[in-house]
Amino acid sequence: MNKTYLLAPGPTPVPEKVNLEMAAPMIHHRTPQFSKIFGEAAEDAKYLFQTKQDVMILASTGTGGMEACITNLFSPGDKVLVINGGKFGERWGKISQTYGLEPVWINVEWGQAVKVADVKAELDKNPDIRGVLVQASETSTTVSHPIEEISKLTRQRDDLLLVVDGITAVGVYPLPMDEWGIDAVITGSQKALQLPPGLALVSLSEKAWKQAEKAKCPHFYFDLAKERKNLADKTTAYTPAVSLVIGLREVLKNIKEEGLENVHKRHNRLARATRAAVKALGMQPVAPDSPADSATGMFIPEGVDGGKLVKSLRDEFGVTLAGGQDKWKGKVVRIAHLGYVDTFDTVVAIAALEMALNKFGANVQMGKGVAAAQEILLEAYCK
Amino acid sequence: MNKTYLLAPGPTPVPEKVNLEMAAPMIHHRTPQFSKIFGEAAEDAKYLFQTKQDVMILASTGTGGMEACITNLFSPGDKVLVINGGKFGERWGKISQTYGLEPVWINVEWGQAVKVADVKAELDKNPDIRGVLVQASETSTTVSHPIEEISKLTRQRDDLLLVVDGITAVGVYPLPMDEWGIDAVITGSQKALQLPPGLALVSLSEKAWKQAEKAKCPHFYFDLAKERKNLADKTTAYTPAVSLVIGLREVLKNIKEEGLENVHKRHNRLARATRAAVKALGMQPVAPDSPADSATGMFIPEGVDGGKLVKSLRDEFGVTLAGGQDKWKGKVVRIAHLGYVDTFDTVVAIAALEMALNKFGANVQMGKGVAAAQEILLEAYCK
Amino acid sequence: MNKTYLLAPGPTPVPEKVNLEMAAPMIHHRTPQFSKIFGEAAEDAKYLFQTKQDVMILASTGTGGMEACITNLFSPGDKVLVINGGKFGERWGKISQTYGLEPVWINVEWGQAVKVADVKAELDKNPDIRGVLVQASETSTTVSHPIEEISKLTRQRDDLLLVVDGITAVGVYPLPMDEWGIDAVITGSQKALQLPPGLALVSLSEKAWKQAEKAKCPHFYFDLAKERKNLADKTTAYTPAVSLVIGLREVLKNIKEEGLENVHKRHNRLARATRAAVKALGMQPVAPDSPADSATGMFIPEGVDGGKLVKSLRDEFGVTLAGGQDKWKGKVVRIAHLGYVDTFDTVVAIAALEMALNKFGANVQMGKGVAAAQEILLEAYCK
C-alpha cells in the first residue's frame, strides 16, 4: 500500500473535489460559459489579494509572474533594490539583470529577515532606485520579510515601486495590498491556492499601472495591460489554462467561504504547532527570529544524513517534505503548512519526522513533538 | 476547510485512483470488454478468499450475501447453530427464522468470543444441526471468533456446514477457506475491499455445493448455482453493478501486488498499535481477550458523553470513528483498521481521539497514545 | 483511437459530471451528511414516479426489485396473471413460481402488446387472481403494454394489485402511478436514471401496502416495510450503495430541472426519429403497432448476419447497440433512447447503422435514415 502525504512548499495537495471539478469535459474559452467562470475567479482573486485592483491570471508558473512584473514595470537601466535572502530573492536579481535593469543587492544571511534599516539606508543612498524587489515569504529559508515596514518606506514616493513575490504568502498570512500600498503582488496556483502548478496571478497598484505606461522592457506573452483590457471583457489575451481556471474559481469560493482571516489563522496555528514540536524535540529552527507561516524549516540533528532522511520519509513513509536548497542541501528539512493542509496533516508530518529520525538513530522521543503540537492544534476545536 | 478521515468499520476509504477508475465512461456488461474485467476480478477474488472455489459476485450489500447462504444452502425446518455475540450474530438468527430454519442459539456475552467447548456441546447435543452460522469478526463488538477451532468440529461431518460471515475479516486476517475447510464465506465491498458498498462476494466449498442441490429455501435474485454457471462464461445471471466490479478488479490487483500476507500484517500492526495506545491512555478495550484486527473498540471514560464525543470527532475534527451499537450506544468508540488505511490514518485517529477526549474534559495526556502507537508502527519501516 | 457510444437499453451513458460526483471521497452512511443526500434522492424519486408514496431505494439491480414486489406483496398459493410478451414478462412468471405463487400465463406474440380484452377475460375467468404482473416496456421486444387500460381493470378491485415493471419505462414515458392507480412500480438505476447498475427503486400504493401486511412469502434483505420505516429517518435497513445514491440525487436533480414532461418528450422525439429512419431505410420494425419509446427494434435485412453486424458496430464503429434476445438472436438490432441520450446520439446510431449495413453489403442508401431522423429531431430547436 502506498498512501502519500504532500507537505512540501508547493505543489500542495489539491482538494479531491477540485480535482474532479477540473476533470469535467473541456469547454471552449471564448464562450459565455467560460467567461462567467473566469470573471468569478478574477473577482474572487481580489478578495484573496485584499485589493480593489484587477488581478491578472496568467498561463505560466510563478516565475513567469515575477518576470511579468519586471518587464511590465521597468525599463533597461532602471535601478532596483534586490533583497537577496535566499534562492528566490536571488531570482529577482537574475531576472532584473536579464532585462538590463541595474540591481542594487542587499544580501541577507540565510535564515534572517532583511533589516528595515538596511533597506532604508540603501534607498537613501540610491534615490534613483525605481523598485524594491522582495519576497513576502522566502520559501527557501522559511523566513518572512517585514513587508509592512518596507511599504512605509516605499509608499511615500511616486517613483518607487514595492514589488512583492507573494508566491508562498498570499493566502497564508496578511499581505493587504491596498492597505499597505504594495505596488505589485504575485502568487502562483500551486501554493496556498491548492491547485496544480500552471497559473500565475498578478495585481498592480495605480502607481504601478502609471509606471507601466513608461516601462520599456520588451514583453509580449506577459502583457499585463493587454490582459487587464481583456479582463474587463472576462477573457484573456491568449488562450487561458482552462482547467486550472475552473479549479481556481472553485478554490477561491472555498477560501471565501472559510474566510480569509480564518485561512490566515489556520496557517498560523499549523506553523506555531510545528514550531512548538521542533522545540519539544530539541531541534534548531532555521528561521528563529522571523519565521514565515508558510513552512517551518529545521536543521537535521548531527549524525543524520538529511538527504537520506527526506528520501526515506518520501519513499518509505510516504510523507513528502522538502529538504534544504543550495547551501542547506542535506542539512535542513522543511514542513509546509500551505494550502489544503490542516490539523492532522501537521500531526502526520511531525509523527513521521519523529519516526524517521528514530529510524536513522537520532535521539528523539517519539510522541513528544506531536504532543506539543496537539496543545496548539486543539485551539481550533475549543472556542 | 473540511478535511475528513474515515476510520469506521465500513464503508472505508476508497483509493483515489480506484474512484477515478470507476468514473470512466459506462460500458455494457454483455461485452468481451466487461467479461475480461469480470473474469479477472472473479479470479483474483479466489486469491483473497484463499480458495480454489469460485467466488460469486452479487449486486447487493453484505446482508444479501448472508441471505444467499441461508437460502441456497438450507431448507425450511433445518436446524442451524447461531453464534450470537453481537448485532451481526443476531442477524444470522433472524435470517434463519425468516426462511423457516430452526436456529439453536449460543448467546455470547458482548466483548467475548464464543467458547469452542460451547459450540462442541451444542453440536453434540443436536446431531441434526445442519449448519454453524458465525462471524469471523463480529464488527459490533470488535471480537474475533475462533473460526479455525470451530472448523475442526465441522469439517469432519458431511452433513454439517460452517458458514462464516467474513465481512470484516476477509482481507484483514487469515481465513484460509480451503485449508480450514470453511463451507461458505461472505464478504462485502465496503470493508477490506476498499470500495463503495454495493457488492457481496460469496464462495462455497464442494460440500456446500452438494448441500445446495438439496436446499429448498426459495431464492431467485440470489441464486448461487445460476451465478456459478454464468461465472464460467465470465458473466452474471442478472445485470452486474458494472462500476463497482471495475473497482473490484482494481483493488484486487492492488491486494495481490501488496501480497495477502502483507495485507494481513498491516492490519495486525495497526490493530496492535491502537491497542497499545488504548492501554497507554488508560482506557478499557471492549474485547480484551479476543480482539479482531478489523477494528478496536474501547469504553469511553466516565463522565464523557460518548455520543457527543463521536459526533464532535466527526463534525468538528473531521474524523469519522464508530460509536457503540445497541447496548453499547454512547459508551463505546471503535477505530477501524480496515481497507485503505495505514500508519498515519492510525496516528490521526489516535491523535484526534486524544484531543477530543481533552476537549470533553477527560484526564488524558495528549501524545501518549500516539507515542505508544508509533513504537509499533515503526516496525513497518525498520526491516 | 477508440471513441465509444452506448445506445443499448441499459446500462446507458452516465453524465460525466455525475460520474465525477460519485468519485468523491467515500462518506459514512450513518451521518447527517449522507441522510441529507438520501432524503433528497428519495424525495425527488417521488417526482420521477409521479406519486406521493414513498420510493424505496434498494442496493440491487432491477430483478431484485421485481423479486421484492413478489415476496412483499404475495403469499404462496396466490394466483397471479403474468403477461408474457418477452424475456422480462417470462421473468415475472419464473419469480412467481419460485416463491410458490400460481401464475396464470397470457402468452403474447413477440412484438405485440397484450390485448386488454385478453387481460379482462382472464381476470373474469379467475376472480381469485391477486395480481397482474406486467412490463410497461418489454425491453426485449421494444413493445409498450397498455398499462393505463389495464389499470382501469385492476383499480376497481381491492384484492387485485397491478404490479408494473417500469425498468425501461419510468423516466421514459408517462406512467403516472397515483393517477392510474398502479400498485407497484419498479425501476433500476442503469436505464432512464443514467447511473451505473446497482440500485432498484420500488414504490407501492396504499392498497399494496395493505396487502403487504398479509403477504407470507419469506424475505429479509428485500423488506419493503422495513425500508419504508428506515426511509422515514432518511436511512436504509442495511448499508446503502453510497456512491450510487449520491449519483441518484444528482440525476434526479437534473431530471427535475429538465422537467419530467420534457424528459418524456425527448425520449418520444428520439424514438419517432428512429422509427422514421427505419422506415426511410426500408427496414421492418419489430414492434410495429405498440412501440415503446425506450428503444426501437428492427429486423436486420436478409443476407446480413445480425450477430456480426452488432459486433462490428460495437468493436469497429464503437457504437454499442443491442442485438435480439432469445428467438430473435442474430435477427434483430435495437437502438435505445434511454437516459443520457439526445439528438446527436440518435444521429450517430442511425449513421453508424447505415454505414455498417453498407459494409455488410445491404442495399441501404447512406444518409437517408439520418435525413428522416433530422426532420423530426429539428423540432427540438424550432419552438
Add this chain to the structure above:
Amino acid sequence: MNKTYLLAPGPTPVPEKVNLEMAAPMIHHRTPQFSKIFGEAAEDAKYLFQTKQDVMILASTGTGGMEACITNLFSPGDKVLVINGGKFGERWGKISQTYGLEPVWINVEWGQAVKVADVKAELDKNPDIRGVLVQASETSTTVSHPIEEISKLTRQRDDLLLVVDGITAVGVYPLPMDEWGIDAVITGSQKALQLPPGLALVSLSEKAWKQAEKAKCPHFYFDLAKERKNLADKTTAYTPAVSLVIGLREVLKNIKEEGLENVHKRHNRLARATRAAVKALGMQPVAPDSPADSATGMFIPEGVDGGKLVKSLRDEFGVTLAGGQDKWKGKVVRIAHLGYVDTFDTVVAIAALEMALNKFGANVQMGKGVAAAQEILLEAYCK
C-alpha cells in the same frame, strides 16, 4: 439536458480517461516519480515531432512557445520574413517587432497559401533575413502553407532558420522536422494533443541551437537552453505544470499506440469527409486550394447571420464550432478535426450544421452533407 460537442480548433475534447488521470492526487515535481513521467513524455514528444532533437515542455500556452522561439533564436535588429496569411501569421510579426526584430512582411490573401515563389523572391531580395516565420496550418483561415517547399529554400543556408508554428499541425498531418530540416517547431497542448491548454512544446534543430548561442533578445522564463539542460535530468528549470504533464504522457502513449501515420490518416479522412459535405451542401470553402486537415472553414450562405448561427449551434444544439475571426467574423464557420475527434464527431458536426442552417432558413437539404461524408468516413471500416 445539455449534451455538448466541442469541434473548435482548440481547445479540443480531452479523452475522459486522460481527464481522470490528471485528477489523481498531486505529486511533487522534484521526485523520481515525476521525473519518470516527465522523461517519458519528453521522449514520446520526439516521436510526435518526428525528430531526434529534444522537445522542451513549457508551462505556457502556444503564444509563449512562439515568443520563446523569437527571443531564444534572434537578436534585436535581425531581419525576419513573416508570412502573414491570417491572424496567427500576423502574430509572428507582432512578436518580432516587440523584441526589436525587423520583419519583412509577405501579406497573403486570406484563404490562400503563401506562394513559394514569393518567399524565394523575398529571400533573394533580402539575403540578410535570418529567419522565416510561418504557420504550418493557419488556423484562422484553415489554410496549410507549403512548409516542405519553403524548407527547401531555408535548409541550404546556415544563417537562415525556418521557424514553424505547428500549433494546429503537429499531430495532424506530416511535418517531419528532421527530414525537412525545419529549425523550430512549436505546438500547444490543447490541439491535436487532446489536453487542456497550458503547455507549449518546442523543438529546435542543431542549426537553431547554434544560432541560439548568439541570440541577444532577453528572456528568462522562456529559456530554451536552460530547459534543455534540465531536460537532460528529466526536470524543468521552473515548476512544471504537473497535472498537464501527466496528461501529456498519457496522450502521447495513445498517439504512439494509434501510430502517427494513422493519426494523420484519421485527420485527413475527417477533413476530406467534411469538405465533401461542404460541397454536397453547395457551400463555399474558405480555403479551396490549400486546405489544412486541422479544420475546414466555409462561408455561411447569404441571408444567414453567421454570428447567430454559431451561437445557436453552441447554445441550442450543443455543438461548439468556430466562427470566423477578424474580417471573417459573422461570415464563416469552421469545423475542427483536431485531436480526440473521430468519425461520429464529424457526422454530428455536419448533421448539426445542416439542421441549424435549416432552422435559419437556408435552402439546405438535410442528410445530404452527412451522406457525402459517410461515403468517405466508411473507408476506415472497410480495409
